[in-house]
Amino acid sequence: MIGAYEITLVAVVSINLMLALGLNLITGFCGQVSLGHAAFFGTGAYAAALAAGGLSLPVVLVLAGLVACALGLLVGVASLRVREDFLAITTMGVGFVFLGFVRKQGWLGAEMGLTDIPDHGLGDIGFVGLCLALVAAMAALSWHIKRSWMGFGFAAVADDERTARTLGINAAAYKLAAFVIGTFLAGVAGAVYAYFTRFIIPSAFGFTVSISILTMVIVGGVGSIWGVVAACVVLTLLPEFSRVINDYKLLLYGALIVLTMRFAPGGLAGLVRSLVARRSTGGAP
Amino acid sequence: MTTLLAVEDVLVRFGGIVALGGVSFSLAKGELLGLIGPNGAGKTTMLHTVIGVVKPTEGRILVADRDVTRLAPDARARLGVALTHQIVRPFRGLSVLDNVTLAAGFAKTTHLARAIVSVSRTAERARARELLALVGIADYADAAPGVLPLGALKRLEVARALAISPAVLLLDEPLAGLNSVEAARLAATLADLNASGITMILIEHNLAKVAEICPRLVVLDNGRKIADGPTAAVLADPQVIAAYMGQDTSGREPGREAAHAGG
Numbered sequence: 001m002i003g004a005y006e007i008t009l010v011a012v013v014s015i016n017l018m019l020a021l022g023l024n025l026i027t028g029f030c031g032q033v034s035l036g037h038a039a040f041f042g043t044g045a046y047a048a049a050l051a052a053g054g055l056s057l058p059v060v061l062v063l064a065g066l067v068a069c070a071l072g073l074l075v076g077v078a079s080l081r082v083r084e085d086f087l088a089i090t091t092m093g094v095g096f097v098f099l100g101f102v103r104k105q106g107w108l109g110a111e112m113g114l115t116d117i118p119d120h121g122l123g124d125i126g127f128v129g130l131c132l133a134l135v136a137a138m139a140a141l142s143w144h145i146k147r148s149w150m151g152f153g154f155a156a157v158a159d160d161e162r163t164a165r166t167l168g169i170n171a172a173a174y175k176l177a178a179f180v181i182g183t184f185l186a187g188v189a190g191a192v193y194a195y196f197t198r199f200i201i202p203s204a205f206g207f208t209v210s211i212s213i214l215t216m217v218i219v220g221g222v223g224s225i226w227g228v229v230a231a232c233v234v235l236t237l238l239p240e241f242s243r244v245i246n247d248y249k250l251l252l253y254g255a256l257i258v259l260t261m262r263f264a265p266g267g268l269a270g271l272v273r274s275l276v277a278r279r280s281t282g283g284a285p
Numbered sequence: 286m287t288t289l290l291a292v293e294d295v296l297v298r299f300g301g302i303v304a305l306g307g308v309s310f311s312l313a314k315g316e317l318l319g320l321i322g323p324n325g326a327g328k329t330t331m332l333h334t335v336i337g338v339v340k341p342t343e344g345r346i347l348v349a350d351r352d353v354t355r356l357a358p359d360a361r362a363r364l365g366v367a368l369t370h371q372i373v374r375p376f377r378g379l380s381v382l383d384n385v386t387l388a389a390g391f392a393k394t395t396h397l398a399r400a401i402v403s404v405s406r407t408a409e410r411a412r413a414r415e416l417l418a419l420v421g422i423a424d425y426a427d428a429a430p431g432v433l434p435l436g437a438l439k440r441l442e443v444a445r446a447l448a449i450s451p452a453v454l455l456l457d458e459p460l461a462g463l464n465s466v467e468a469a470r471l472a473a474t475l476a477d478l479n480a481s482g483i484t485m486i487l488i489e490h491n492l493a494k495v496a497e498i499c500p501r502l503v504v505l506d507n508g509r510k511i512a513d514g515p516t517a518a519v520l521a522d523p524q525v526i527a528a529y530m531g532q533d534t535s536g537r538e539p540g541r542e543a544a545h546a547g548g
């Protein structure tokens with residue numbers, strides 16, 4: 001039997017996995033650092049909360065993804081005009097603009113948020129199954145993109161955008177594609193979140209969420225799907241299991257980002273790769 | 286003869302510096318043009334303007350009679366313009382082979398819809414291996430660019446540019462950093478490729494080498510074109526000799542002296 005607590009854990013981990021896999025497409029594959037991922041998560045959640053009354057669950061999931069990626073496209077187009085090192089600041093700004101906007105909108109419930117979001121009607125087991133199926137589908141999509149020529153192009157753009165362009169790669173289109181796909185996933189995650197909590201408030205989509213997800217992507221090893229999945233599961237569960245870690249969550253995440261950048265820029269995946277390489281060459285450390 | 290590339294009154298300003306002060310020349314299909322001039326003359330800027338990573342303040346670039354001045358570099362690459370960088374720019378996160386494979390897959394990367402459904406890299410890898418062998422760095426295929434000596438990285442630039450099947454190849458000092466054996470080999474390879482139909486602009490500071498390979502030269506000095514014509518005549522031009530020597534040295538043999546100037 002799974003109880004309410006287990007269901008909560010599965011839902012929370014799954015939602016974070018969807019967010020991390022989406023951000024991994026943008027930041028990991030394509031090299032576009034985003035500090036505003038929570039805005040697209042929130043957009044999906046609000047879209048779902050408004051639509052859930054009249055539409056069926058699959059339609060709501062897709063719709064939430066589409067609304068979020070429409071915003072993603074908008075931000076992406078605006079970001080093309082921004083120098084690479086300012087992208088982080090711009091996307092952080094988008095996060096704050098989103099919160100500031102939602103907090104003042106009566107039709108979105110302002111500070112009080114939206115309540116009475118209809119039940120998903122799947123039952124506990126059904127909902128857990130939905131979460132896991134979505135995570136699996138998104139991981140499979142990531143894996144496919146990474147192997148495809150689109151992923152190859154992303155890697156080139158992330159490595160050296162200017163040179164990629166001289167080789168015929170439309171870097172702007174690739175960056176937009178990463179933004180659109182990644183924010184679509186965030187929107188779907190938002191819909192799942194709305195169905196799960198059945199009420200949403202603006203503060204659930206704040207800067208802390210964006211930073212947490214980015215930490216998972218960086219600690220996992222930008223671009224590595226399994227690395228990001230592992231980091232996401234661990235970093236989501238730790239604060240759930242430990243009160244202290246929960247209290248110092250932001251401090252911990254900040255420290256992890258700095259330590260990873262300084263000592264293991266390849267993240268978990270990079271560490272494992274160099275361990276395996278050391279073994280196979282038989283060299284002593 | 287059909288004109289493949291035309292540069293018309295190109296003016297490039299970087300802040301206060303005029304890197305190119307209204308340069309024009311054209312290139313017929315099949316030509317191998319040597320672009321020479323002292324350090325800082327604007328040679329690299331000229332090639333960057335042709336591929337589009339530098340936008341001219343004034344003037345036009347035409348490729349096969351089409352005005353490409355407003356086109357992005359990727360669109361120009363798709364029209365068949367390729368560049369090798371003087372200061373090498375390999376994708377450091379990709380293997381040597383993947384650097385070339387990516388370029389060889391330009392037909393797949395051009396359209397996103399095609400890119401996302403295409404997975405196989407077999408044909409492009411095979412093509413990339415051929416090109417690595419052609420420039421003599423096949424042994425480095427699986428290495429990371431970071432471990433390659435400069436001479437190999439220079440040749441990687443050439444292999445990668447060739448991978449997009451260019452109509453016009455812009456070569457920014459591809460021979461610099463190679464030892465004399467490697468340089469002679471690559472020069473011969475480039476001459477063969479030119480004979481097989483690829484139009485080229487070659488920047489090279491060693492005038493003896495330029496004189497060997499290029500039938501025609503354009504000389505830049507201080508952002509201005511000071512000579513354009515058959516190699517022997519250009520190298521004998523007193524103005525060219527003066528630009529290279531920093532003084533009027535007419536009477537001396539230019540090819541040998543000037544080979545050590547510039548840089």
Ligand SMILES: Nc1ncnc2c1ncn2[C@@H]1O[C@H](COP(=O)(O)OP(=O)(O)O)[C@@H](O)[C@H]1O
Pocket residue numbers: 299302303304322323324325326327328329330331
């Ligand atoms: N990106 C840039 N920003 C500012 N100045 C530049 C830039 N690129 C080149 N220059 C300047 O333009 C002039 C021409 O440089 P360049 O084209 O590299 O000459 P060359 O290749 O003939 O040695 C030089 O004075 C150089 O300092």
Ligand SMILES: [Mg+2]
Pocket residue numbers: 328329330371
């Ligand atoms: Mg130069």
